[in-house]
Amino acid sequence: MIHVLLSQNDVYRDVVDHLTAGGAKATLIGPTIAPSAFRSKASILKAMLSPALLRTRGLWTKNDRVLIIGWQALPILAMIRCGLLPRPEKVLVMACFIHGARARRIVNWLWRKLYFPGMGFITFSQGEARNLTGTVGIPSESVYFHLWRQALYGAADPASITDDGSVFAGGYSNRDYDLLLRAMQDMPTPLNIVASERNAIDQQLRPATTVYRDLPEAEFELLLARSRVVAMPLRSQGEACGQSVLLRVLRNGKPLVTTRHESIEAYLGTDYPGFVKHDDVDSMRTTLQRALDDAAFRETLAAAIRVAGRKLDQREGPGQEIEHFLLA
Incomplete structure (x- = not known):
């Protein structure tokens, strides 16, 4: 048993x-x-x-x-x-x-x-x-x-998947929000961050930023779904991180600019064009600015996200996979 x-x-x-x-x-x-x-x-x-x-x-x-x-x-x-x-x-x-x-x-x-x-x-x-x-x-x-995956609470209505011109960043573990704030210091683009009360964020780096703390999942995903680009600034250390936000990105087909981390490469592949170097403010700034301004590049990112989402949907269910591990 x-x-x-x-x-x-x-x-x-x-x-x-x-x-x-x-x-x-x-x-x-x-x-x-x-x-x-x-x-x-x-x-x-x-x-x-x-x-x-x-x-x-x-x-x-x-x-x-x-x-x-x-x-x-x-x-x-x-x-x-x-x-x-x-x-x-x-x-x-x-x-x-x-x-x-x-x-x-x-x-x-x-x-x-x-x-x-x-x-x-x-x-x-x-x-x-x-x-x-x-x-x-x-x-x-x-x-x-x-490859972690599960049905997450708070799915956005398809009609809510729009482009309000903003950048969205969210999640709690292994995040480097100060790097993102430095990267966007001189950008006029609205930035919404959803973090935990335990995430240290120096909002003085970019006062024109809205920081939400511990939002319900439905509100979290609604902000993500309405954004133009999702940014995921990860620290280079750490193991599994960013997957729950990534699953919401895949579910909504949003363009993603993210720190290169093997946890994310496992889903998107090593050649995903939205990866940036870790601990590199200039790399984050340049790629984000391009994603915001260049509609063709933004569509390239979104298309790669859609492909990754379809591949994930075709995999065996997580319960079946874990069961095989237990019975092996």
């Missing part, structure tokens, strides 16, 4: 719904929070000590397969290693992202200490996979790459 352990409610619905429809059992082992809520490091650490972890006692046998989604994987694996929980036939860990070098070193050490035969990882970026196999020493056959 397959067991799915969820660190928070109502996440990865495409995966969980598919697995439970086939007979898997899903168990929440973390706090009940809003599905789109941004989780701080402190809240994640607190959740690792949640009494909900006790729900795993007696849940599976050594003949079962277990998928752990999120950072509750650490205490669960520790309990398995200590013999407090039975070691299942196979256990896969998914959705543990890190963007800082110091945190990565600590977690690498923990993965190394907690590893046991039958344990593996589902990664959302090739960088994450390389770290696990090359640095941590996890066997390559125990690391599975998954």
Whole structure:
């Protein structure tokens, strides 16, 4: 039997719904929070000590397969290693992202200490996979790459997909909004940024910018759908990042100018013409200005986005893919 352990409610619905429809059992082992809520490091650490972890006692046998989604994987694996929980036939860990070098070193050490035969990882970026196999020493056959995708809340009405002349930027993790503000300092173009309260943004770099904090998903996507160009300034560090915003870009067919990052290359290909160098203000400024002013270039970007969206739609569903990993 397959067991799915969820660190928070109502996440990865495409995966969980598919697995439970086939007979898997899903168990929440973390706090009940809003599905789109941004989780701080402190809240994640607190959740690792949640009494909900006790729900795993007696849940599976050594003949079962277990998928752990999120950072509750650490205490669960520790309990398995200590013999407090039975070691299942196979256990896969998914959705543990890190963007800082110091945190990565600590977690690498923990993965190394907690590893046991039958344990593996589902990664959302090739960088994450390389770290696990090359640095941590996890066997390559125990690391599975998954092109993350799911049906997101808040889809815009097709009639809302317009061009109001603005630039839209949104998202929370691994963002470099100050670089974008510097790149657009001398541009008269309206800029809308949707970020978290925890994102540090120096709005004095470009006062003529509207910054929204923690908008509902429908409002987030409406601003994206109405924009002329979407900008995604990513930091060079980090593993999986930018995918949820990218899925909304694909859904709305919007031209995208983004920092080159292998998480995004996995969807758009390495030759996507809207990539810019990381940490390069001039590159971001030049490409954004061209996308705003040159209708032909803008259409080239949008056409590439539409092609990438069609390719993603043709892939096997995320639930089926994860199921294959579990049963392999």
